[in-house]
Amino acid sequence: MAKKKAKYVCQSCGYVSPGWIGKCPECNSWSSFVEEIQVDAATTAIGKRIAKAKPVSLKDVKGLETERTPTGMPELDQVLGGGLVKGSVLLVGGEPGIGKSTIMLQCAGILSRDRLKVLYVSGEESAAQLRLRSDRLGVSENEIDILSTNSLEDVLQACEEEKPDYIILDSIQTIASDDLNSAAGTVGQVKHVTYRLVELAKSRGITVMIVGQVTKDGYIAGPKVLEHLVDTVLYFEGDYSRGVRILRSVKNRFGPTNEVGLFEMTDKGLLELSSYSFVDDRADNSAGRVFVPVMEGTRAFLIEVQALVAPTFYQFPKRNCMGFDLNRLNMLLAVLEKKGGVNLAGSDIYINVAGGMKITETSADLAICAAIVSSFRDRPIDPHSTFIGEVGLTGVIRPVSNMGSRLSESYKMGIRKYYLPEKVEFDKTIEIGLSINVSKFLDMF
Template sequence: MAKAKTTAYFCQSCGYESSKWMGQCPACREWNTFVEEPVAPSKNAGKLQKRTANEPVKLSSIETNTEDRIHTGIHELDRVLGGGIVAGSLILVGGDPGIGKSTLLLQVCQNLSTQNRKVLYISGEESLRQIKIRAERIGSFTNDLLLLCETNLEVIEGAINRMKPEIVIIDSIQTMYREDVSSAPGSVSQVRESTSTFMQIAKGMNISIFLVGHVTKEGVVAGPRVLEHMVDTVLYFEGDRHAAYRILRGVKNRFGSTNEIGVFEMREKGLAEVANPSEFMLNGKPEGASGSVVACSMEGTRPILIEIQALVCHSNFGIPRRTAAGTDFNRVNLLMAVLEKRVGLQLSACDAYVNLAGGIKMNEPAVDLGIVMAIVSSFKNRPIDDKTIVFGEVGLSGEVRAVNMAEQRVLEAKKLGFETVILPKVSLDSLPDIKGIVLKGVKTVRDAIGLIG
């Protein structure tokens, strides 16, 4: 007699299922990702179910309304989503514990309920009383917000069918489970089945569903990698939970750009939007200090000015120490090698510490010149003018390459009161005449260093 309960092996990266353990996943080629989980046969196994087959339709006969988006009342979130919530979309919001995911979505529920939209908030981690306490801290809510504390998918599906809300919040996907899947909640099987169920609900009933997902120590959403492939939009909430500022970043979006970010500040009554991130990033910038320079990076269509700090000093050890916070460590080492080879600065015996102030992370090549100028300023102990910003990509030959959207960067600097911009000579030639600010084009790193003496 066959056993009623067996086990199978699942890849934690992509969800691939195998009857035996393997060192390397044949689907995603990752090593040591297989875990063993119990699998029970489905209650409907062996039964043929009759269902109505979908018929193919002509693409020209399908009616769409691209402007039919639901505005959340939070402009930063709407920007990251591409203009608002698309009806019938499945959105995954990931982030570290305590970063503010539940608070942000509860504020979305508050705004949507004031628009007379029925919202269902389903929590598998908090009781109704705990949610009420957190809601009172945020503000007042209308009767269009419904709460449900449940983790059983069959019960949740029945509640959605009865209430027919426009928006559903699932907090969190790792706590949901199906009774016919015998593995524990949060396992690869449960997360995959739960996401599949919510995807069918979203597409079949035209309901927008937000899924809250916890992240692993590597910074990715816990569960199989297939989870991010199934949803329409993946948003990551970044930042230090002990700091006040948070960044919402879209890493996947079928209905908008994946380069936009939203900046928030955590306050006593919830998350507040930061309308001008550049101004906030430059608060507290020291005046007349060496190793400090303001650079400009583009996040989607938004230029952000950020202070780059560098501290270079002679090392007391045989191997100098290099540290980078907020930018790529390997990129900093590369730029220091360029300075030593092309400019002749003796940095091989120096410790170097590079920091992007404000806790933000930037990897755009346009901040290369800013990092270079900050390192040189600290090494020579010569401060850069406080009213000067720099941007440009640095190549291995020491050349300063062009970057995109140079005009938007210059206009943002002018708006915040900067007087001088050091930029690539190629970008300068393509810019229109902008009055009220001095533009200095440079071809090489040596030319840029010559401007600070």
């Protein structure tokens, strides 16, 4: 057995040091040394040659049928592409209090009811705290093995003894290995622990679900290699005030990416939602409200876009966005002023996407323009109408993809009048209003 010892490697230039030092003598960078495992070459077999892998033809390789296990939560299954894959590694990230531990414990309760052995490893909460949470979620009577530890070796020993089908680790930043001298949560520890867990999942066929803490920028803490090693990466986001949670898939080796699941945080845990949760009271016919269907993965959601245009007495008016790109807003304002003749230079403009959603596509450009003009002229828009289209710099409204799914979802939600670009295929039974460019679009006000 090869003897393992630690070494410190500079992440900037690769300089190796036997101990940690603050400044690299090679590239003069500070705090760049990370602890890694080094195998002593003197104790390894000398002269023993390992057989090299030989290339094979792609047409001769047989396909692999992935075995999936439903989690019992349809929204989570849709994000995963149908369920959990045996031997896969899943990483869930999100802000504190967003619901990562809650959904993991709910998932553990559902899997244990199907006579599957689940090992829940908690490095942040004690067994008594987990019992309090499980009582609230209604899973305290399920057969779930609880392990409260911060040692990777304890986790591996428990896997040898209990032989679980699923391992839930909460969280990866609290687990440390005795092979390294650094504290838990450091770059070296996170990389080493993740490597060991991935090796365990692939060799034993155990499905591992990892909870990851995030930084202040919203990214999973630790090296980016953490996301490269795992098979699936999910992000939790949402609106704390309304309790709406959005589970987004950004990486999935066994299914589609950019899928989303909708949940609501309640005192009984996370409950699944539909797109109706993003549409508020239609009776409020206030100026600056527009409904628009947006795509999240393969699903269409009807969301509400709100705009507030107010006069300002300052030299530089404010431009503020919640759930929409600020640079995109500035471009749309320039098009409205240049092509539409709307003088917005003396007004503060605020854009908000209701429900905590974030618009990352250009299909809502026309709806944003409609909301701005509606608030600027204080003229409400029919709540049973929608605006779909991308606004170009020349003022032309361009078509967007997945128009059929958008129209179908809008019609299901009670939308009966549509403002679309020219040359768009649609159902002739639906009343359609056509908008060719910004100038003609402004004529409706």
